Amino acid sequence: MMLVSEEPLFRLAMGRELASDFELVPTLGIASADRRMDLGVVPEAVIVDLDSVQRAAVPTFLARLVERELSGPRILVSSHFRPEVAAAYSASSLTHFALSRPWRPGSLRTLVESVMGLSGLRAMTAGR
Template structure:
């Protein structure tokens, strides 16, 4: 799974929720993320912080996913979205998920597990 976020706080929040269950690769720039995708085209999912200040921008990166014929789930994170809007966007897609930052504990893992067809991952509260 590839986490594309320049903010350490975002990468750490994703890792707290997912690292026990998935192998995570990190990229802090979009061009680096494209190189990692080229090296490992079968990534299970890609998580993108839409608030990165990379000059290429998230739309550029998302277009590269199309060029690479990436078919896995794309999880978009943004603190600019209201939680209700992000939830509404998630209900309308099976491959693109949008989460408001911060998300509720277990929420990211739950939706990702469903998208990947993985069951039985414990919730965060059960992990403790």
């Protein structure tokens, strides 16, 4: 899972919530993420901080993910999303999902597990 953000505290917050169950590839923004993928890193999913100073480069970056044939989900996180709008957006897409920032503890993990198809698997495993 690639974390795309220039902000160290944001990467730390994402890492705290996800590191126990996912292999994380933190990057220092869009250019860093592109370089990592040029070197052969193929993430299962990408989480992009839309509140970055590189915000204008996000559409081009997302288009390059399609060109690279990355099939995993893209989770867009922004303080400009209202929670209900982010939830409606996430429910209407197969590849792009949104999360309002700041999020409630566990919300990022829940969203990632859901879009990666892990939430049902965890529920079945817990019932054993």
